[in-house]
Amino acid sequence: MELNRTQFMQTAAAAGTLLATTKARAVENAKLAAKKNPDQLNIALIGAGAQGRILTESCLKIPGIRFIAICDIWDYSQRYSQRYLKKYGHEVNVYEDYQELIATEKDKLDAVVIASPDWMHAEHANACMNAGLHVYSEKEMSNSLEKAASMVHTAAATGQLLQIGHQRRSNPRYIHAIEKLIHEVGLIGTVTNATAQWNRAKTEDLGWPKKYEMGADTLAKYGYNSMTEFRNWRWYKKYGGGPIVDLGSHQIDLFEWIWGVNPKSVIASGGVDYYPNHEWYDNVMCIYEYDTPDGMARAYYETLTTTGHRGFSEAFRGVNGTIEIAEVPQRGNSALREAHAPDWQPYAEKGLINSVAAPIAKTTTKNVAVDVRVTAEAGAWPLPVELTKPAHQPHLENFFNAIRYGTPLNCPGEKGYETAVAVLAVNRAVASGQRIEFNPSDFHA
Numbered sequence: 001m002e003l004n005r006t007q008f009m010q011t012a013a014a015a016g017t018l019l020a021t022t023k024a025r026a027v028e029n030a031k032l033a034a035k036k037n038p039d040q041l042n043i044a045l046i047g048a049g050a051q052g053r054i055l056t057e058s059c060l061k062i063p064g065i066r067f068i069a070i071c072d073i074w075d076y077s078q079r080y081s082q083r084y085l086k087k088y089g090h091e092v093n094v095y096e097d098y099q100e101l102i103a104t105e106k107d108k109l110d111a112v113v114i115a116s117p118d119w120m121h122a123e124h125a126n127a128c129m130n131a132g133l134h135v136y137s138e139k140e141m142s143n144s145l146e147k148a149a150s151m152v153h154t155a156a157a158t159g160q161l162l163q164i165g166h167q168r169r170s171n172p173r174y175i176h177a178i179e180k181l182i183h184e185v186g187l188i189g190t191v192t193n194a195t196a197q198w199n200r201a202k203t204e205d206l207g208w209p210k211k212y213e214m215g216a217d218t219l220a221k222y223g224y225n226s227m228t229e230f231r232n233w234r235w236y237k238k239y240g241g242g243p244i245v246d247l248g249s250h251q252i253d254l255f256e257w258i259w260g261v262n263p264k265s266v267i268a269s270g271g272v273d274y275y276p277n278h279e280w281y282d283n284v285m286c287i288y289e290y291d292t293p294d295g296m297a298r299a300y301y302e303t304l305t306t307t308g309h310r311g312f313s314e315a316f317r318g319v320n321g322t323i324e325i326a327e328v329p330q331r332g333n334s335a336l337r338e339a340h341a342p343d344w345q346p347y348a349e350k351g352l353i354n355s356v357a358a359p360i361a362k363t364t365t366k367n368v369a370v371d372v373r374v375t376a377e378a379g380a381w382p383l384p385v386e387l388t389k390p391a392h393q394p395h396l397e398n399f400f401n402a403i404r405y406g407t408p409l410n411c412p413g414e415k416g417y418e419t420a421v422a423v424l425a426v427n428r429a430v431a432s433g434q435r436i437e438f439n440p441s442d443f444h445a
C-alpha cells in the first residue's frame with residue numbers, strides 16, 4: 001500500500017514516538033532496578049512558592065514519594081520548603097539554578113514537579129524531559145502557545161510523561177458528575193449550555209518581607225524587572241496571562257471534557273479598568289460556541305477581580321436539569337431537575353445522586369405564580385461522591401501511577417495544549433474586539 005504524505009508523516013511520527021517511549025521505558029526500568037527501594041519514586045520541585053507548597057503537601061501524603069531536591073531562585077521560598085520537608089524527614093539538596101539541579105540529580109530522579117510562574121514552565125519542563133525525567137507541570141502550560149507546543153513536542157520526542165495541572169480532571173466528584181451522570185447516565189439530558197466564574201474581591205498587590213528582597217542583579221539574571229513584577233507576575237504580559245488564564249484555565253478546560261469537542265469561536269470583553277498599575281485585563285467576560293455532535297452549545301465564563309460575588313463554581317445546563325459543582329463542595333455540589341424531566345428518584349435509589357434535599361417547587365408561592373413548564377425544581381439533589389483528600393492529590397497520584405504502572409494520564413500535554421489554545425485566545429479577543437474563529441487544527445500542537 002502506498003502512503004500519501006500525511007499518512008507517511010503520521011506513521012513516521014507514531015514510529016518516532018514509539019521508539020522514544022520504548023527508550024524512556026528502558027531508562028525507567030534501569031533506574032528502578034538500580035534503586036534500593038524500587039517502589040520509591042524520587043522527585044524534585046522546581047518553583048517552591050505558594051502552589052509548590054500545596055503540591056508538596058499532597059505529595060507527602062502519597063506513599064513511596066520522596067523529595068530529594070528543590071530549586072527556587074528566591075531564598076525565602078528555598079528556606080521555607082527545605083525546612084518544611086525536613087519536618088517530614090525529607091532531606092533535600094537546594095538549588096537556585098534548575099540546570100545545576102538537573103545535571104547533579106538526574107540519575108537519582110524519576111520525576112520533577114514544576115510550579116514556577118507560567119512563562120518558565122516550557123524551559124523547565126523541556127530541560128527535565130530532555131534529561132530523561134517525567135514532568136508534572138502546573139497550568140497554564142505557558143503564556144505563549146509556541147512554548148506550550150514545544151512541551152508537547154518534547155514529550156513526544158523523549159517519551160517522557162507530561163501531566164498538566166488541571167487537577168479537576170482527576171477529582172472523583174468531577175469524574176462522577178461528568179463521566180457518570182452526564183455522559184453515561186444522561187441525567188440532565190443534552191447539555192446545551194455551561195456557565196462558570198471565578199470572582200475575587202478587590203485585593204492589594206502581593207508584597208514581600210524586606211529582608212528577603214532580591215537585588216536588581218539577581219532579578220535581572222532571571223528575567224524579572226522588579227520585585228513587584230516578580231511577586232505579582234500573573235498581572236504582567238511577560239510572565240503570565242492575567243486572571244482569565246490563571247483562573248479561567250481550570251474551568252474552561254471542563255467545557256471540552258463535557259462536550260468532547262473544542263470551541264469553534266469565542267467573543268470577549270474586558271479591560272485594565274480598576275488596577276491601572278497592571279498590564280492584564282482585570283475583569284473579563286467571554287462566550288464560547290461549541291459545535292457538538294448533539295448540536296450547538298454555548299459556554300459563558302467570567303472572571304472578576306472587583307467583586308467576590310458567587311466565588312468560583314461551574315454549572316452544566318441540560319434540557320432535563322443542571323449540575324452545579326465547584327472544587328470546594330460547599331460552593332456547588334448538586335443536580336437541579338427541570339420540572340418536566342423524568343423522575344430522578346430511580347437514580348437516587350441507585351446511589352447516583354442523593355435524594356432531593358428540599359421540597360420541589362409548588363405551582364404557586366404566595367401570590368407569585370410559578371410556571372411549572374419552564375421552572376427547575378427548588379430542591380437540589382446532592383452529588384454523592386466526596387473527595388476526602390486535598391484537591392491536587394488525585395491528579396498527582398494519577399501522574400505517579402502512570403510512571404509506576406503505565407496507566408493513562410488524565411491531563412497529558414496534548415490535552416493541556418487544547419485548553420491553552422482556547423484560554424489564551426480570550427486575551428486576543430479582548431485586545432482586538434473581534435470574534436475569534438478556531439480551526440480544529442489550531443488545537444494540535
Ligand SMILES: NC(=O)c1ccc[n+]([C@@H]2O[C@H](COP(=O)([O-])OP(=O)(O)OC[C@H]3O[C@@H](n4cnc5c(N)ncnc54)[C@H](O)[C@@H]3O)[C@@H](O)[C@H]2O)c1
Pocket residue numbers: 046047048049050051052071072073074077096098115116117118120138139140165166167222230231246
Ligand atoms: N493548579 C492550581 O490549582 C494552581 C493554583 C495556584 C497556582 N498554580 C500555578 O502554579 C504556578 C506557581 O504559582 P504560585 O502561585 O505558586 O506563584 P508564586 O509566585 O507564589 O511561586 C512561584 C515560585 O517560583 C519561583 N521562581 C520564579 N522564577 C523561577 C525560576 N526561573 N526558577 C526557579 N524558581 C523560580 C519563585 O521564586 C516562587 O517561589 C503557576 O504556574 C500557577 O499558575 C496552580
